[in-house]
Amino acid sequence: MVTFLMMGKYSDDSLRDASGDRTTRVCQILEANGGKVKSIFALLGHYDIAMMAQFETVENAMKASVALNKFTGIAFETMPAVSVEDFDKMLADE
Numbered sequence: 001m002v003t004f005l006m007m008g009k010y011s012d013d014s015l016r017d018a019s020g021d022r023t024t025r026v027c028q029i030l031e032a033n034g035g036k037v038k039s040i041f042a043l044l045g046h047y048d049i050a051m052m053a054q055f056e057t058v059e060n061a062m063k064a065s066v067a068l069n070k071f072t073g074i075a076f077e078t079m080p081a082v083s084v085e086d087f088d089k090m091l092a093d094e
Helices: 012-016 020-032 058-072 084-092
Strands: 002-009 035-042 049-055 075-081
Touching: 002 058, 020 035, 020 049, 020 058, 035 058, 049 058, 058 075
Parallel strands: none
Antiparallel strands: 002 049, 002 075, 035 049
């Protein structure tokens, strides 16, 4: 499984529909697209929401990102991530 960060920015319309029920449905959408939510955070600043999720493939992550945008109206920037420990190992292997 590959870890992805999904950074989202609310629109006025998407914020009106925010609720615990929608969060549950978001997790279901990720799972339906081969993902697993590891954590979700509300933020202050450039992004309003951050999710850490794992997917089997990049394609699964892309499908989930599009499905979430359609469902929530939140524009997500989805990017692969590796732990700093794994990054350090990659550098040591060079």
